[in-house]
Amino acid sequence: MEQMKVLVVGLGLIGGSMCKAMRRFTNHLVYGYDTDGAVLEQAVRDGAILEAVPKSGFHEFDLIMVCLHPRAAKAFFDAHIPDFRPGAMLTDVCGIKGALVEHVTELAAEYGQRYVGMHPMAGKERFGYPFSEGSLFLGANCIITPIPQTSKAAVCILEQLVHDLGFAHIVETTPEGHDAMIAYTSQLAHVVSSAYVKSPTLEQENGYSGGSFQDMTRTATLNEEMWASLFLENRKPLLFELNTLIENLQAYRDAIDRDDYTTLVELLRDGRIRKEQNLLSHAKDRRE
Amino acid sequence: MEQMKVLVVGLGLIGGSMCKAMRRFTNHLVYGYDTDGAVLEQAVRDGAILEAVPKSGFHEFDLIMVCLHPRAAKAFFDAHIPDFRPGAMLTDVCGIKGALVEHVTELAAEYGQRYVGMHPMAGKERFGYPFSEGSLFLGANCIITPIPQTSKAAVCILEQLVHDLGFAHIVETTPEGHDAMIAYTSQLAHVVSSAYVKSPTLEQENGYSGGSFQDMTRTATLNEEMWASLFLENRKPLLFELNTLIENLQAYRDAIDRDDYTTLVELLRDGRIRKEQNLLSHAKDRRE
Known part of the structure; x- marks a missing residue:
């Protein structure tokens, strides 16, 4: 060019x-x-x-x-x-x-x-x-x-x-479509990372973790002023995603609390299938 | 040997x-x-x-x-x-x-x-x-x-x-110490991954995400029978971690809902400092 x-x-x-x-x-x-x-x-x-x-x-x-x-x-x-x-x-x-x-x-x-x-x-x-x-x-x-x-x-x-x-x-x-997607794919992930490290168990974590803990908490080192601004300028989509995640986490929590193996397997299987379909859409995209 | x-x-x-x-x-x-x-x-x-x-x-x-x-x-x-x-x-x-x-x-x-x-x-x-x-x-x-x-x-x-x-x-x-740690570093991460992909926004995700979405959802492809058993055999520590995370997510949600920049920056800063101290403990460990 x-x-x-x-x-x-x-x-x-x-x-x-x-x-x-x-x-x-x-x-x-x-x-x-x-x-x-x-x-x-x-x-x-x-x-x-x-x-x-x-x-x-x-x-x-x-x-x-x-x-x-x-x-x-x-x-x-x-x-x-x-x-x-x-x-x-x-x-x-x-x-x-x-x-x-x-x-x-x-x-x-x-x-x-x-x-x-x-x-x-x-x-x-x-x-x-x-x-x-x-x-x-x-x-x-x-x-x-x-x-x-x-x-x-x-x-x-x-x-x-x-x-x-x-x-x-x-x-x-569109700008609105962008903001709704970003609330899910990026902003929510940053909130979760930041919230994840608030457990008192974090202090003993060293030596007891594999890749999944590192993945979950990687972005917690974010720039707090920038991200607070981004979150507040995208309140509505981000609140939707946060409420959705909290509700879904509560469903797992309740199944575990009730010792309900069948429901827990159902919840996890549904998650696995969704993630596999998501991976499939990425793979198709790469082949095109 | x-x-x-x-x-x-x-x-x-x-x-x-x-x-x-x-x-x-x-x-x-x-x-x-x-x-x-x-x-x-x-x-x-x-x-x-x-x-x-x-x-x-x-x-x-x-x-x-x-x-x-x-x-x-x-x-x-x-x-x-x-x-x-x-x-x-x-x-x-x-x-x-x-x-x-x-x-x-x-x-x-x-x-x-x-x-x-x-x-x-x-x-x-x-x-x-x-x-x-x-x-x-x-x-x-x-x-x-x-x-x-x-x-x-x-x-x-x-x-x-x-x-x-x-x-x-x-x-x-100890076996008990192990189970309490694993509830946080591994089991909770698998629950979050599985719950994260339940948002209806997932269907449009392809093309709109960076590394943080992939990190959050990587383990959602888990073996549901194995993990459901693991979760139910570790109910008490896992429920503690799930409740802690949900409460912390609600604190971020409430600050965003109230448009409360100061509290949101505080929450994010606290998370950043905790993660940095955690990284520091890993770095010290590697030097020893």
Whole structure:
């Protein structure tokens, strides 16, 4: 694809990894903006960006990728959309889309710019630039959230870029569809991990666990301010998922309490079949 | 260590892996007993066992390792302890120890045999001989559950064997201590995985998830009869852990419902700190 001059705003885990991946897998010219000067210096030393860009240079870019938490991303777009040039493409990587997408789409249109929301489904249980890596997105899912006003051409360019960075699957859905799915596949998992480590038994765990404990608790090291914001901006779908899980856990709890082998086997068998069907849908997808 | 003639009873995932690991990493002579003749033939073809042994040959063995589900293991010991020779060592790999250990210890003592319970903390989300592998235990934890009557010499021999198979950590605890820990580190994780896939949102999950969803649901493909038995034989500790988790999930749910950012950040921060301390205890352990 045509070489673009790209500005990555916010060099955390995702922003830093985006810079490194673009430098490694594309020929785009990658620049960075961050409020932390030390991170920018490190990114230049690492070759993750060509150089740091002051606000006065924002108008030079073809693509601006905002890698900030949702509230900071909205504030950044509100403050700086007038600084970008007409025709520029804007995107973000926020884990929540509902409120942001329509707002930024309309604001960008006022200045002749094209905004497309995306959510790279990749991450780590640690955060910040030092954990970023160019291979973070290899094989991952990426969700793109166009709305009726979104430029089809801009969606194509973004999807090509995402493809070049090594993502394996790109799906398009509405911002609301995205948020409902993410409540289940990501947010609920983070709540469970965080709740799981609250048992007093944790203190004696060392030496007594296998892979399942590690899997359950891996994401408990999350960034609490970011995730609290994400959860509260997605309250309705997340409450639905939390209530559903609690109800289901209670069904197992009650069967165990009643010493009810038949019901317990039924509950576990139903879970096994659902998971197998889910694995089957993934396998089919890979074969296609 | 001295070469032993070992009989593995039950060539499922764990039994099959024990055979393969002993053949690969030790010089013991490994034989198998299973009610499924096809599995025995396959194990001989794979070189996992030297040959299948009829019940009439049980008296020839130095070590009998029973790799059956808890109820079947108890039934096997009850039926066949008289068939083993005085001085033989007996062990099992059951995921629940409370009821079994004292019973088998006493029964074995009547026949001049030495029983030691163990629980290899390794597994897979699939079960059966075809999934067994000799490398299954590399780096894993193994719990040994002696009681006051247990032969110290037999514990030493078993721990040497476990060490030779590639386990990284061996801990000793009481059968009751084992069961309380396992309710948290393993059984609760399997209940959560199984309950997690009950959300109606699962049907649209494909393409919308990252690592955290896969981690949460990996073990949902469990063997429902085995796990239902394990759960019901460990009701009290498991109910404690399930109630604790449900209460903790409700605290997050309530904070999200009230739109209470401060409490939510507090809950998540507390979880992060607990998980970090847990990781720290593992890291210290590795350095020692």
